[in-house]
Amino acid sequence: MASSAARDTSSARETIYQAISAIRLVDPHTHINPHTPASSTLADILGYHYYTELVHSAGMPRQEIEEPGIGPRELVRRMVHGLGNITNTANYHWLLQICREFFDFNDDAITPDNWESLYDAAEEKMNGAGWAQTVLDQSNVEAVFLTNDFDDELEGFDSSTYIPCLRTDDLVFHLAKPEVRGRLERCSGVPLDGTLGSLRAALEQRFEHFVSHGARACAISIPPTFQPTMVDDGAAQNALDHVLRHDTGSEDAQRDALSRRVFWTLAELCDQYGLPFDLMIGVNRGVYPSGVYQGQDLYDSRVSLIQYKELFNAFPKVKFPVSVLASVTNQELVSYSWIFPNVLTNGHWWYSNTPSFIHRDAAARLEAVPRNKQIAYYSDAYKLEFVLPKFDMYRRILSRVLADEFVGENGWSEEKAIQLGRQVLRGNVDEVFRSPL
Amino acid sequence: MASSAARDTSSARETIYQAISAIRLVDPHTHINPHTPASSTLADILGYHYYTELVHSAGMPRQEIEEPGIGPRELVRRMVHGLGNITNTANYHWLLQICREFFDFNDDAITPDNWESLYDAAEEKMNGAGWAQTVLDQSNVEAVFLTNDFDDELEGFDSSTYIPCLRTDDLVFHLAKPEVRGRLERCSGVPLDGTLGSLRAALEQRFEHFVSHGARACAISIPPTFQPTMVDDGAAQNALDHVLRHDTGSEDAQRDALSRRVFWTLAELCDQYGLPFDLMIGVNRGVYPSGVYQGQDLYDSRVSLIQYKELFNAFPKVKFPVSVLASVTNQELVSYSWIFPNVLTNGHWWYSNTPSFIHRDAAARLEAVPRNKQIAYYSDAYKLEFVLPKFDMYRRILSRVLADEFVGENGWSEEKAIQLGRQVLRGNVDEVFRSPL
Amino acid sequence: MASSAARDTSSARETIYQAISAIRLVDPHTHINPHTPASSTLADILGYHYYTELVHSAGMPRQEIEEPGIGPRELVRRMVHGLGNITNTANYHWLLQICREFFDFNDDAITPDNWESLYDAAEEKMNGAGWAQTVLDQSNVEAVFLTNDFDDELEGFDSSTYIPCLRTDDLVFHLAKPEVRGRLERCSGVPLDGTLGSLRAALEQRFEHFVSHGARACAISIPPTFQPTMVDDGAAQNALDHVLRHDTGSEDAQRDALSRRVFWTLAELCDQYGLPFDLMIGVNRGVYPSGVYQGQDLYDSRVSLIQYKELFNAFPKVKFPVSVLASVTNQELVSYSWIFPNVLTNGHWWYSNTPSFIHRDAAARLEAVPRNKQIAYYSDAYKLEFVLPKFDMYRRILSRVLADEFVGENGWSEEKAIQLGRQVLRGNVDEVFRSPL
Numbered sequence A, B, C: 001m002a003s004s005a006a007r008d009t010s011s012a013r014e015t016i017y018q019a020i021s022a023i024r025l026v027d028p029h030t031h032i033n034p035h036t037p038a039s040s041t042l043a044d045i046l047g048y049h050y051y052t053e054l055v056h057s058a059g060m061p062r063q064e065i066e067e068p069g070i071g072p073r074e075l076v077r078r079m080v081h082g083l084g085n086i087t088n089t090a091n092y093h094w095l096l097q098i099c100r101e102f103f104d105f106n107d108d109a110i111t112p113d114n115w116e117s118l119y120d121a122a123e124e125k126m127n128g129a130g131w132a133q134t135v136l137d138q139s140n141v142e143a144v145f146l147t148n149d150f151d152d153e154l155e156g157f158d159s160s161t162y163i164p165c166l167r168t169d170d171l172v173f174h175l176a177k178p179e180v181r182g183r184l185e186r187c188s189g190v191p192l193d194g195t196l197g198s199l200r201a202a203l204e205q206r207f208e209h210f211v212s213h214g215a216r217a218c219a220i221s222i223p224p225t226f227q228p229t230m231v232d233d234g235a236a237q238n239a240l241d242h243v244l245r246h247d248t249g250s251e252d253a254q255r256d257a258l259s260r261r262v263f264w265t266l267a268e269l270c271d272q273y274g275l276p277f278d279l280m281i282g283v284n285r286g287v288y289p290s291g292v293y294q295g296q297d298l299y300d301s302r303v304s305l306i307q308y309k310e311l312f313n314a315f316p317k318v319k320f321p322v323s324v325l326a327s328v329t330n331q332e333l334v335s336y337s338w339i340f341p342n343v344l345t346n347g348h349w350w351y352s353n354t355p356s357f358i359h360r361d362a363a364a365r366l367e368a369v370p371r372n373k374q375i376a377y378y379s380d381a382y383k384l385e386f387v388l389p390k391f392d393m394y395r396r397i398l399s400r401v402l403a404d405e406f407v408g409e410n411g412w413s414e415e416k417a418i419q420l421g422r423q424v425l426r427g428n429v430d431e432v433f434r435s436p437l
């Protein structure tokens, strides 16, 4: 029998970490605004919902954080007074790393005593010429995917660095709102005349627009109760008629039928236009309506990918990179990706994007899902400065898993482990989200 | 890029462990009887349901364990014959540690050959003067919270060491039993005249009584199906009328409505009286009715904190320290505590109180929940001797997480890690459960 | 206070691993065909659904893998071209270990360049005299449990090496198919005359047949929605009447009632004949009907053992070794085995049979379930060659848990840890599945 003694893997871990840190990244999901991709002041950093919601949860009233009219410096001053309660969080570690990597910060914590000089140092850097490009270069990032509203013009930025992605939540879940239908009519130029045909034509026009402007993915976030299924023409027309008459006062069942019909149409269009359809499964919006901006959503972890059985079977040629909100769903994601050719694992999302959940979820994927079907990570960042610390958190964990489990337990060479890391971090992003043009 | 090599954290772990072991504890949830807080014989130790149920599960008939009339020595003799099957369990490790720390036991196991001298040694110690205080001192424990029936007189003990806590399961889930209503009338002095007003008055009298006697928390354990919501006066009066007519023969829906109304009233009274409301979520009672005493309860892990959405929103000023029975619910607990200011993480309860579940659950909390919102641990002990081994199990795991993840991965100093440990182990207990008077 | 420094456990791990690798195994669940227990060519290895489904999921069309008429060499050639995408998987590691242990393979990977010599080397070994016995001996395996259809004659093999097990999925879930009822009539010799009595007589005859031929267990795999409950004679006769009239066109509720009645009858017969009833809980069949053979099943992880409450209470003398498909159910399994004397933990099944899930699930069991109630592992193998690498994967993880948690954290001696390993790996298999004769 072979030996089973655990090797000391700290050296392997360091070697792997250095190697995968040298990989130039394409970040396959962010909320970056390509017109203002980087921060202008530290308030853009500390105003990120991860900080406002945590500081609020730790005791600061929402009114203090969101008081109308306060300037960026005052917001940062207030937020800094709440940071002491969240120094243990992964999110705070991102903040410290941003300050250290980009703003020459060397202290151990951001405090009422040192924040102002940090604020000034950051502002000076941010106001320098080409700050966004500086951040991209220092972060070793080649390109980031965007999250574009369906009526985004997609003009005025370089789509090889800022890659469009068609976000479809509004279309699927909010078509009962007259303003959403109005936006769709205006941007598509297709009058919605009450027929399913006009609705589909408008959606198709959007795919044309997005693909021709460099889009490489369609995406949606989905509540845990949603079950995508085909809705036949009769039922769909009924639902559409009803919703057009009642708008947001529609019956739940009718609105849900229309949601499922639109969703299905989007999947058909992904098929037709060669776009992957990113599914981000599991969020309940507005669970805590008194929370800070973007800090109101939570979830019911009782969701199953079995709800997507019909979808995955119906669209074998559409790639579905799937993100799950709760770690408990990760094993299903691993198993469905193991069986369905068109299901892929995609990143570590939101409430599962902290080290211990990433560690267990990534380990389970790396040992069971075909290596060409794993999108390791995306930052979900709103500002470019966050790409570095988030990816670095992931890289540290990936190095740990590769060193401990693949080099240590499986006897792999470091080079083999690095190749696996490279494939999931970058190679698969290029392959899965290649341009459909 | 910084180094990612894992540091050898065994020295940090030892340092942290020693430091947090020196913290004088307040145990925020036990079932200690303040009139007989410590054990009288080893039968009080081995009669704990963790041992009787495990030994029964491993093969010993319930009748052998619960035969009426057997004395404490005979019970211990019988139990010892079953211990060989459970030497692997965490619960057995608590037992060994109790015997070593308190009874000068030095053997590797408790066996049919050595139990009797252990029994005698323990009995001699327990019969010594001030045994309870000796245990408290040797365990470095300043105070323990109790679990008091709503009609407890709360007299005859020192409430600075034995802190009252109003347990409300009977009120919420068993008001259909005439004897429960009778107890409530007698202890409150409020005649229940069939009106909601009299019911509320009786409950309020109990809060007066408990708070004036030093209570610092209200608590309840809840089945996985329960969903607390407001029941309006009309529906509540209907439910009360029905339950008063039919007692335990009431319809489920009516009894459930009354449960939800009483629960809501308790939350209002917690608000009014400034008491935290400990929620212990997820237990199904009596799943194995042929099991030994207190060894009959299990659970359905398919529960979600989304069921508490309305409650958490309705009572922003009430602190809800939440315990979850199954580890799968821990991520929701982390996320809800991350978002809701009034939701806190509380201990590692029952079936999740074994090392591997504690390890993963504690790690997830420490990296994501504001540090001032985590109640690290409580013993749930019935006798004082159990506080030490249970807290010590937790301290070892906490040291491991702090050393590995905070010192090792995050680069924290040992001192910073110890401060975090101190805050979750003791500081937050003082803050969250401070006297409302 | 005792020290909490983590010991270096690599030496303990190696010692434990060597010791438990020397244990002669009885594999308590396989799908081995006792008439052709070992492989004839490498196609029997690479044709295992774990490889065909993964290679298919990674991109190879099903038609290429399952083209009618292709020979074993051609199948292997094709499969090898897909292996590059699954080199990271645990299943691929099994494959490499098989080739190294049995076929003198020394390369790092199976590639288009080296597969043919491997194929030839394997074929030569497999065609040698007594290959099956060679594999058993080299794998240190004394016996394997089979999975026999209810109408298996159980003749022509040595039932001390190949131990029969009555698989009952067809009886419980497919009795609506006339061919299943026909098979039951023919093999039992009992005409199914439409009465419950004749159905029970036929089932009882099967128990007679199996037990007299050396069977030591009854087994079934169960979808997540199934809830076994007693169906009284009236309802059961109604269901049987309906199903006999409508066959597979029966109403779901009637078919389900019949399923529950047959299941209950099997439990009664397990009681009567002294057979353990292996429950493998949680699989949804045919979720991906376009998948390769045996690569179509997935699951909904939202299942609870509370569904088995009535069963576990009704049959206290029947041992239920329980396997769960999803790791999230493992904690319930641990808790139910901790409380119910007749519930045992059994192996690491299918999608939970990869290292990270085994590690966490095994650790949770070892620390909480009585040691005499844990069946550590089974291979689920279709060919004997797979017993070795699967058990070896498990042994490595078991050594890791025993060394890290029991020797390292609990201070156990290596010898004590080895004894625990021996009990769960072999001792309990002998005890739980002892011959009922």
Ligand SMILES: [Zn+2]
Pocket: A029, A030, A031, A147, A380
């Ligand atoms: Zn996003």
Ligand SMILES: [Zn+2]
Pocket: B029, B030, B031, B147, B380
């Ligand atoms: Zn308790």
Ligand SMILES: [Zn+2]
Pocket: C029, C030, C031, C147, C380
């Ligand atoms: Zn099987």
